[in-house]
Amino acid sequence: MAEPDSTDRHERRARAASSARLRGALDAIGTGAYVVDEQGRILAVNTCAERMLGRSAAELVGHDAHELLHRGPQGQPLSTTRCGMRPSLHAGLPAQHHDDHFARADGTLLHISWLITPYALDDGATGTLVVFHTPEQAPPADPDTQRTTEPLSELERLALLAETTTRLTATLDVEEALRRLVALVVPRLADWVVVDLITERDEVWRTAVVEADGDSLVHHEELQGPMPPIPEESLMPLSRALRGAASTLTGPETYQRDPDSGIAVEQRRLFDATGIHSAAIAPIRSTREVLGALTLGRARTTGHFTGADLSLLEDIARRAGLALDNARLYQRQRKVAETMQNHLLPQMPRVAGLQMTVRYLPAPDASQVGGDWYDAFALSERATALVIGDVVGHDLEAAAGMAQLRNMLRAYAWSQKEPPSRIVERLDEAIMPITDVTMATLIFGRVIEGEDGRWELAWTNAGHPPPLLVTRDGLARYLTEDHGLLLGTGVRQSRPDARTELPPGSTLVLYTDGLIEVPGRTLDDGLDRLRQHAAALAHRPLESFTDLLLHRVHPPGHDDVALLAVRTPHP
Template identity: 75%
Template sequence: MPVPERTEADESGAPDARTAALIRALEAIGTGAYVVDELGRILAVNARAEHLLARPAGDLLGQDAHDLLHGDAHGQPLPRTRCRMRQAFHAGRAAQADDDHFVRGDGTALPISWTITPYDIGGTANGTLVVFDASARAQEAGPSQQPVTGPLPELERLALLAETTTRLTSTLDVEEALRRLVTLVVPRLADWAVIDLITERDEVWRKAVVHAAGDTLVYHEELQGPMPPIPQESPMPLSRALRGAASTLAGPKTYQREPDSGIAVEQRRLFEATGIHSAAIAPIRSAREVLGALTLGRAGHPGDFTSTDLHLLEDITRRAGLALDNARLYQRQRKVAETMQNHLLPQMPRVPGLEMTVRYLPAPDASQVGGDWYDAFPLSDGATALAIGDVVGHDLEAAAGMAQVRNMLRAYAWSQTKPTSRIVERLDEAIRHITDVTMATMILARLEEADDGRWRLSWSNAGHPPPLLISHDGLADYLTDGHGILLGVTAGPRPDATALLPPGSTLVLYTDGLVEELGHTLDEGLMRLRRHAAALAHRPLASFTDQLLRRVRPAGNDDDVALLALRTPSIRP
């Protein structure tokens, strides 16, 4: 009987991104599966589960899985105190059973085998994966029931592979992916796990040697570290795996012969130090190259690995290879973006009598790096220009657009001794015709010493968050004058504003990543910035800046932040 197409989750339309990702992972499982949240409510379900339970997804999603599905052999509700699955669920541990029942949509009892395991559903949330299929007794009911796909170990295999996929693909940090890989296989499959990775310089590094001591994972750093080069002709298992050959079984006798390479020497040392009596070794491959190898070892664990175990190990390393490749590509892209951004951001000039400091914090996501910038440079008449801006968009294109805007601004400001508003007007005209920048926000300010020894600030604001001025006594106010529309929207005259900076005061120019937070208004972010800036006014400027970023930047911020702070001298004697 063909399995029907999966129905939509609910009446509100397509599922959100997290639910869609869960559904894709569940559909790869060859039997019934669903995921519940920490309260036991069903978050996602695959088509096979809908078919076995004779319930559409709309009747399952959001429901308490126990109350809806768990029953006895007669289809009657099962008390929670008698539910083995619920006990394991609350304990947060994996469990299995081959003599249980779910209640189908028509009220009949479906004999099932099931396995559950903790499941990472993204972010800080934890869930539980339930994998089930009709038991052998259900098959005896007649042709209306679908045949089982395999015995209980097959369900465990499917659950492990599903958990491997979701846990490894939900992080883009290589070290975290390796840690998760270890926890997936130890002690479930072996009591030792060894991960060897090939670096981008084609060097081998033993990244992890981990032993399961009860419920504790112990990392043996004395066995980790650099490894000899990969021999091109060696028939030894690890050498072959690091060249991308098929998975292999190994034991102590494998490496008792005369070693043919430095890697063979290290493997003999590994077996002697760990007491491993049986090992399975598989390459970790991406679609483009060999990334390393995973070795599972059994010392106290009963039984030896067999060729059947190699198929599961290869399925795991295939998923690990894809996850590690994505993490490496992400980190490479992030490094390129950050390096480009840091090279584009200028060194600050020395202005006698003034303190000045800058900070740039890249976004956590590499795709968000690029648009924010700051600048300060001398003008032809002896004044100093200050600028802060944000090119709309992210990634390397935004960084390139930022460089264009900044360089054009420098040229106009140097060549034209005009009010800041006129320079911003000219820049606005130019970026429409000779750059790919669609929109940008910016503040251009001119700073010069007044006759009475104080400092005069003149500025024009093109749609940017207002500067914050904090007095030495902790009075903090936003400079909201001189505010006009952002660049790239419409041509027209722009306003100017002027203010005298009090002695010992601090001026802060910043980008919106410092004050914008999902679920909160901009006014709340501005209030938070003003409150903390006032409290930090007595700090030295470098400490003031670092503490301000630490206190004000929203947790989980997905945007980069540029900040320029300057402090005027105290009253002269």
């Protein structure tokens, strides 16, 4: 449900959630790190950076990082032209430097090495990740890890892990999380990436086989699909990873021996088809179970994967496992909520002379299923009740509250032969003592056919977006008469009633606020957009009118939408 400042409140909550995700990702880094926006203002810092700089997050976030932190060797402020970080930051390019200085809160200097890299933010903008440490903290080079391909530095490794955490936890869609995982590891770490997932029915599915071809990613669907069962005793690398037993470095020679299982046969086919000469395989685990396995392969790149590479892959797979598990749990809960709400929403009655159609659209990402609902039911031979409502919240509790309100309203409307305003007053009086609903908006109306065949709407509005009436000639207006308070405020006052004629062939549209709320736009903008498109579609059959209206107006991914459209008969 939306109150007048609901869009601003939604944006504030989104910013807070984004900042919390950034903070969580940065805290996974073992050294100082912060993220800045395109202007160089600090968006989030980790605990290690707070400790190293002697400043709290509140003292850092929102400030220009260059002005606050960057200093010369003697502690003097640096102009932007002398800053080694600034040009690369504004150009959106990775860079690193091993001899620089940051100012601590107590005025002392911190001698640092830093690395910066572009960083995708939740809102689609690009920021910059800054990772820094004191040079004496830098780990010594391990001669055993030298190879033909250029290894990642420790800072690059930490930056990649931070980006992995943030990008994967920023979505609750499994397919999108897998796309992001693939884009993170190829071509940066390998020529090929293979993802095998264990389904909820304990089947293995080769979900992704992707090759890096220059800057492009090529999906090889012919190598994807169902896999044989996981063998219990197999010592082959992929089998062990899918059991959660171990990470392994391997190559095609491992699978040239007699296969011990169907999975081994599929692995031989993979190596033959891709030309991979070196592979690293790690289990994808959640805190509860093994979800699958992640494989990196080199075909065109020279050199073999090393133990250091395997350690990095394990860290990436661990983060992927947590993100995928969260996405699966979310989708499972969402399916339960959608099923519950779809069962709670009623079937429309058949009313002679009236056409009625309804739609319910859950938001795919921005919120869980909530308290949006519609209802229609016969009151007498010539009167039909229409309801559109929205209970505060986006969860199963809101959906349950919606069911309570709907059933109570039906009982009052059927048993009390009173104006709509009095029915809603009774409902408002009952909310606090006998329901779990905190606040809600709704429109309750009666469509009445007169003796002369004319149709009339009598209604009361409790804090809900106004009904839209569209004539068959495309004249559209909002029914804004006598708007009352939303339910659950505790204020006891008389509610107004309103009446209007419904011309022949006209369409009445009742809807919830998810149809008109667009981030960054005002409610008036959303109302104007809805009115304009409804007028343009007035000549369409009602089913087509409804579907096209939702397609043109509904902001994708923002909020749930319930819609009820009623059309009177043509003369």
